[in-house]
Amino acid sequence: MIDELQRVTIRDERIITEKMAKVQESVADADMVNLSHAVSEMMRRGHVAGDDVAAISERVERALVSKERKMEEMLAAADDLRLMTLTSIVDDILTPIQAVHFLIAVLELRLRVHDWGKRRDEQR
Template identity: 45%
Template sequence: MDQEISFGEFFQKWMKEQNQYLTELISTAKGGNNMVAEALMKRVMEHYEHYYKVKSRWVEKDTLGILSPSWISSFEDAFLWLGGWRPTMAFHLLYSKSGLQLEGRLLDLIHGLSTGDLADLSSHQVIKIDTLQRGVVKQEKEITEKMAKYQETIADPSMVELSHMATKFKMGTSGGGGQNDGELNMVEEELKLALATKECGLKEVVKMADELRLETLKQIIGILTLTQRVHFLIAAAELHLRIHEWGLKRDSDQR
């Protein structure tokens, strides 16, 4: 079914499901048992995995559309990194939520009471998170540099020559009438092929970025305790849903 609709329609459907999962996560955080929480964690992570599986298919079909999504707000678009969120943002989210929960439960921690949430990260967890973050920063930088190098190929000798030839024939500087039209068509066919080749290169970079996004999420989840996972995924869903909502409202207000 997901293949029969546009990615934009799939995205809207996925966001509605994320909102439903957010309600369940909040309910679980207030007092769900471990079995319920474990089952919910499994479904939420499968939901994220499904998103990237469908997105991967659409990257194959329409890489440029994924890189310039029409289904999100202009505000969200300004903060995108290769068609999605920066993997390193997950760490900023984790530490921001941890700090806020720490402030709210400082007295409990002072009295030696365990909060169980992200305010209660152990030194061992912090070390593992820091190590993971360093690795993700390195991978993110490598992908960014790969994209930058690939973007530079738009001005390589073959593209410059093709654009020159197309201009030459369009302006009729070579003369020749029908022959000129034939040569122009040939150049435009070569240009189409060149652009298609450029788009294929973009697919590889976007897929690398998405793989890092999903793997980063999985690795963070693997470091956290069950209760901490619930709180982290609540924060992730809240941020994603509210920014999308605020961005759409801003676009609507400016029309």
């Protein structure tokens, strides 16, 4: 059962990864490149007026809205896959007592990683 779950999870991870790569590539699509060139050209000419910056900023924001939405969809898909995997392990594979021990171990790991991160941040 674990082997089958692993196969399904790996397949679904691959699909999500491929979609995410396409979303990331779209951040540097023709619209964004053209906007970047327009700003660079204005800066080279020294013509960076407030109205120009505001107009370009508005165009950038509009271009990024759909890209942000797609990234949010990919994050939701990854979260759904994690939840599906966890649910399958707990409900379908482990016995109830094994599930309890597994969930305790997961929580302990999460708490340790959180603590390590906090300590590392404090040291910086």
